[in-house]
Amino acid sequence: MSRAAGRLKVGIRVPPCDRADRIVRTVRRAEELGFDSAWFPDSQLLWRDVFTTLTAAALGTEQIDLGTAVTNLATRHPAVIASAARSVAELAPGRFTLGLGVGDSSVAPVGLRRSTTAEMREGLTVLRTLLNGDEWEFTGPGGTVRSRLRDPHPAIPLHLAASGPRNLRLAGEVADGVILLSGVSPRTLAGAMDRVREGARAAGRVAEAVPLTVSAYCEVTDDIEAAARRIKPICATIARNGGAPFLALAGIEVDVPDVVDGVYPDLVHAEDWDTAVRVASAWVDDAAALRFAEEFCLFGTADEIARRLRALHADGVRGVFLQHVGSYDPPLDLIEAVGASVLPAL
Template sequence: MNDDGNLRAVRFGVRFPPAVSGKDVAEAVVLSERKGFDIAWIADSQLLWRDVFATMALAAVRTERIGLATAVTNFVSRHPSVVASAINTVNELAPGRVLLGVGTGDSSVKPLSMKPSTLAHLRDSIDMVRGLLRGRFHDYGQRSSKLRKPVGDVPVHIAASGPRTLGLAGEMADGVLTLAGISPEILASTRSAVQAGAERAGREIADLDFTVGAFCKITDDIERDASILKPICLHLATIGAQDFLRTAGIELPPPPTVPDVYPDMVHAEDWDLAVEHASRYVTDEMAVTFSRAFCLFGTVEEILGRIHRAIDLGATGFYLRHVGNYTLPLELIETFGDEIVPRVSGVPA
């Protein structure tokens, strides 16, 4: 429910990797606003893309309604006080439309040989950011400092897939962004982990946003198009997510490192090369199974069916991704904006 006690409508968001000029990303965000999307999630990885907060600022001054979110930033490569100042700047440009998506760190952290945040560090960092945005002093060693002229609170969503991080989201976040796909079995277990965290903190899970992430493509030929998902499927095996894959009947042991793919399998600069290498481990049949169990790949009616099942399982929003890290999701915006969003818009979450 919202603050007035009314049912919330399901919200659709699109992930934008800022791999081109910030002006071009802002233009694409304008298009997504025009097509009825609710949130523009701007990806953050300092070695792969343009700066997330500068890009958000450009989008903020070009749009009027759409929400703007980090997807997602971290507190390892960015100090929490830096994050607080940056998100405060964007919130000043687009008051009430800004969301801070955070995580333990992935492609921003690993290429620097830095360790991702522990859950304790993530918790403390979120507390620090919230305090600074509320005008409070924070102790830094022998000094006590505050953020000058904060413009107000910003909702914090935690990106998570494992049970401990999902539980932390339930305990303290305003929302959770799930990264394990749209399989009903995974959604049920994911929501259960979030609910357990909420109950530990004396909270109601209904008060949290529950945003489901999925790779998307409208197609009437899954067998032809599912192969582009092979690197993503292999990546899950690489990070130890065999249990997720097993729920769909995919048995995929952890593969060896593939050094030919830079910077890694899921962020590959050459996606065709990544597909070629992933095909040594992921069969065509596995890719099709993966697309149907975890993704929004298929015909319009098939995709709508999966979306409504996810809503029935508690989803309040969707984080839609195209396959690609260095192009803008223009096809996704056009096709989902025309064929999917109007048919779900206004449905209560």
């Protein structure tokens, strides 16, 4: 990455929710205010194509780091990802990170399943092989063929997003960096970091040398109670996706059914957020939402958020990227608030 590694790097998650040229204005504003990175999610039915948007961002900025958070190996073949990543990296030398995950909102709307740990391991191996310029043996209905990527780009860091223990260990073992999806709760974060370090040590790597980036919902506010009610769908989704034990460690008891009706396409990416909040309120009351905001998210005044960010860095976190609530508008308010009050406090 292009910025100094000796301090906490603060990034912003920017969904490609509008034309690429308009999204670039958002990224450029983040760059102006001192954000270190902009991370773009990949979900082909929810947003514009992530690599098209990254291309525009690479051409429209000069310093800010860029990355996928995250693309996947289910809707995109590893060879396609390798070519797209190489193409972006050429336009933003030293500024691009390829973040990979299991799929989630990319796979569910088209009836596919999330990638398994074994598939993630093989996919990362294929990507690294191709980006290094080496041949890979592909096997398909047409038979077996050995191929390579012309004009490779070996320097692209491959980061793995993970929350479960198997993928956390895999990330520590084989990835160039880890995107932790556990939020900023000290208890759950410590457990996630331990699994990453287990994987790194098992592979003979220096565990502390694997950079850790934490994703966290953030809002600069002096009314946490009101803000917390808006993130009930996020808390409910974490519980529904196997995170109930992590929530319980923080005293949040939430039991969400496997099937949630009435929200499209899902609670976290709901097109009608007010409806999602109402539906999630059946399982997440105001007290639980407040506890979730205080424990797992970065909600509070600028000084409070800055203090928590400094604590994360002291615990070994290399970077964070902040998320706003909502999927179909750029995080302009969050960029302005953090840029004006939190980043200067750091």
